[in-house]
Amino acid sequence: MQRVTFTIKDYLDDNPRVKQILKYCVSIALIIGAGLLVKVAIDVYTWNGFIIGVSKSLVNGLALSMLLFLMVSGFFLIFGLCGVINFAHGAFFMLGGFMGFVIYLATESVFLDPTLPFFLIFGSNHLALSITAFIVSALGATAVMALIGGGIEFFTIRRLYGNPIAQILLTVGFMFIITQVAELIWGPPQISYFIINNSQISYFFISGTLDLGGGMIFVWYRIFLIFLGLSVAGLMFVGFRRTRIGLQIQAGIEDSEMVEALGTNIRRLFTIVFMLGSGLAGFSGAVLVPWIGANSGHGLTYLIYAFVIVVIGGAHYGRFEGTFFSALIVGLSMQFASYFAPGIKDVIVFIIMAAILILRPGGLTGHGQ
Amino acid sequence: MKNLLEIQDAHVYIGSFYILQGISLVVPKGEVTLLLGRNGAGKTTTMKTILGIYPPKEGKIIFREEEITNLPTHKIVNKGIGYVPDTRRIFGTLTVEQNLIVSRRKATSHSEMQERLELIFDLFPDIRGFLKQKAGTLSGGQQQMLAVARALVNNNDLLLIDEPTEGLSPLLAKNLIASLSRLKEFATILLVEQNFRAVSKLGDNYYIIDSGKIAHEGNNMSELIEDKVLLAKYLGVSI
Numbered sequence A: 001m002q003r004v005t006f007t008i009k010d011y012l013d014d015n016p017r018v019k020q021i022l023k024y025c026v027s028i029a030l031i032i033g034a035g036l037l038v039k040v041a042i043d044v045y046t047w048n049g050f051i052i053g054v055s056k057s058l059v060n061g062l063a064l065s066m067l068l069f070l071m072v073s074g075f076f077l078i079f080g081l082c083g084v085i086n087f088a089h090g091a092f093f094m095l096g097g098f099m100g101f102v103i104y105l106a107t108e109s110v111f112l113d114p115t116l117p118f119f120l121i122f123g124s125n126h127l128a129l130s131i132t133a134f135i136v137s138a139l140g141a142t143a144v145m146a147l148i149g150g151g152i153e154f155f156t157i158r159r160l161y162g163n164p165i166a167q168i169l170l171t172v173g174f175m176f177i178i179t180q181v182a183e184l185i186w187g188p189p190q191i192s193y194f195i196i197n198n199s200q201i202s203y204f205f206i207s208g209t210l211d212l213g214g215g216m217i218f219v220w221y222r223i224f225l226i227f228l229g230l231s232v233a234g235l236m237f238v239g240f241r242r243t244r245i246g247l248q249i250q251a252g253i254e255d256s257e258m259v260e261a262l263g264t265n266i267r268r269l270f271t272i273v274f275m276l277g278s279g280l281a282g283f284s285g286a287v288l289v290p291w292i293g294a295n296s297g298h299g300l301t302y303l304i305y306a307f308v309i310v311v312i313g314g315a316h317y318g319r320f321e322g323t324f325f326s327a328l329i330v331g332l333s334m335q336f337a338s339y340f341a342p343g344i345k346d347v348i349v350f351i352i353m354a355a356i357l358i359l360r361p362g363g364l365t366g367h368g369q
Numbered sequence B: 001m002k003n004l005l006e007i008q009d010a011h012v013y014i015g016s017f018y019i020l021q022g023i024s025l026v027v028p029k030g031e032v033t034l035l036l037g038r039n040g041a042g043k044t045t046t047m048k049t050i051l052g053i054y055p056p057k058e059g060k061i062i063f064r065e066e067e068i069t070n071l072p073t074h075k076i077v078n079k080g081i082g083y084v085p086d087t088r089r090i091f092g093t094l095t096v097e098q099n100l101i102v103s104r105r106k107a108t109s110h111s112e113m114q115e116r117l118e119l120i121f122d123l124f125p126d127i128r129g130f131l132k133q134k135a136g137t138l139s140g141g142q143q144q145m146l147a148v149a150r151a152l153v154n155n156n157d158l159l160l161i162d163e164p165t166e167g168l169s170p171l172l173a174k175n176l177i178a179s180l181s182r183l184k185e186f187a188t189i190l191l192v193e194q195n196f197r198a199v200s201k202l203g204d205n206y207y208i209i210d211s212g213k214i215a216h217e218g219n220n221m222s223e224l225i226e227d228k229v230l231l232a233k234y235l236g237v238s239i
């Protein structure tokens, strides 16, 4: 088999025109295949149902993709600069969710306490109260996870650079510890915690749906998440292009020894990147709570998503483009599958990953072979 | 202070390999000291030892009369050392301008950096033209200019320059060496160069390193160039 593929490959390399024609044929076949799928979907769901399904999947998929992108960026940054595969990253995401949940409710009860001065500010203005509590919870979860991630780097991982096996064992260990602690406190993965069900005033600032008529109903919060995720991603892009520390991180991903030889304290930069990466995991976990809830099972699930996204995107010098498109592919395909083909919604990302790895072993941004 | 840098009997291991086996050398202030030797002799390792990337197991490194032997790399560099590595190692995904920005150390103010940039543009006028270009897309000669420029962003007393003309055409190499000789007014230089004839006018002193030991040293370049036996023995130059 190996030999046959090599012969075919050699033949194609020698005959670029045949290769070109073959490429066109494959593209046309893909388009026809996609067309057939669409045709079947329209037949099954009717035209209206199809359009509704597509637009819902699009909104949900975009929202999930943006947050997956932020979460995976953290994972990717830590891997890119420090060379550490952080198996606890999904657990950071999960814990970020609980932090967001707990901090939101705590802030809410502080704001509602008539003996405290906040009561004078918010009074019965639940909208302002809820928005403020949400901002506090998102920032708080980010900060707590940044401290935990930075602390883990500073006190443990720092001693293990250059020893990948020990790093893996250590971060896998942290994954189990964090997951077990979360289960002890909040119970097994069967239980999900949502803010609105636990709020004293049963209120959350974005709730309800946008009804465009004809069954086109979108959940407001997910629309909001698209914009929130895009803004944070935009901030991150600008930060990496414009700030000195952003440039140092990018340069360090290429050649950390050289960055150090130019006078940067690389150890400190590693800790900062761990904080940044863990903070991103915490942030995305926290702001997803109103949608997916806080759940002690999310650690493993989202660690796997992180792996899939990095593999599809290709680890290409800390460039985010590949990760971004790969997060889009994963987020959208999961949401499309859960609407149109619920039977495969849990495996669709692995099918796509396998297909992409066969076509481009280096991932989207990798170099072919 | 006569000697800006001094290595005293440095023994360096990389992993379990005994690479530098007792290197001693001095780099007098304001002069250009050449480090010569065949491939694999230990020249780059000597540079990295000074930078603290491979700290010596035994021996001392003294910079401006202060021992820096076991300091971390960034602390050593912040004392005023610029490094031009052997394979350029520019940051290809950043623009030329961003490469220069990341090279600015905290101690160098923005206005100071502007002055340094004027010096850089004066030495390498071409750089001004490709500031916004991704460094990875530059030609070999342009990348080498950038690698040197990066070491000039800060006001360094000592420049460690490792094989700057490697892989350049003879004309480009000649131009680069002309630029380096102008640097002499600003900084003390420790220079590794295979093509010692090209730098014979530039060098004030030289050390020949062989299998991790200093095999020969001197300060008369014209004598070295005539010494066919020595050249054949240590630098692989045929008679």
Ligand SMILES: Nc1ncnc2c1ncn2[C@@H]1O[C@H](COP(=O)(O)OP(=O)(O)O)[C@@H](O)[C@H]1O
Residues within 6 Å of the ligand: B014, B015, B017, B019, B037, B038, B039, B040, B041, B042, B043, B044, B045, B046
């Ligand atoms: N990372 C390393 N691991 C093992 N051996 C090394 C390493 N780097 C360099 N060496 C060895 O050290 C010796 C000196 O290398 P180097 O200092 O790069 O030589 P030069 O710069 O003079 O060509 C060589 O024999 C080389 O093989």
Ligand SMILES: [Mg+2]
Residues within 6 Å of the ligand: B040, B043, B044, B045, B086, B163
């Ligand atoms: Mg070398």
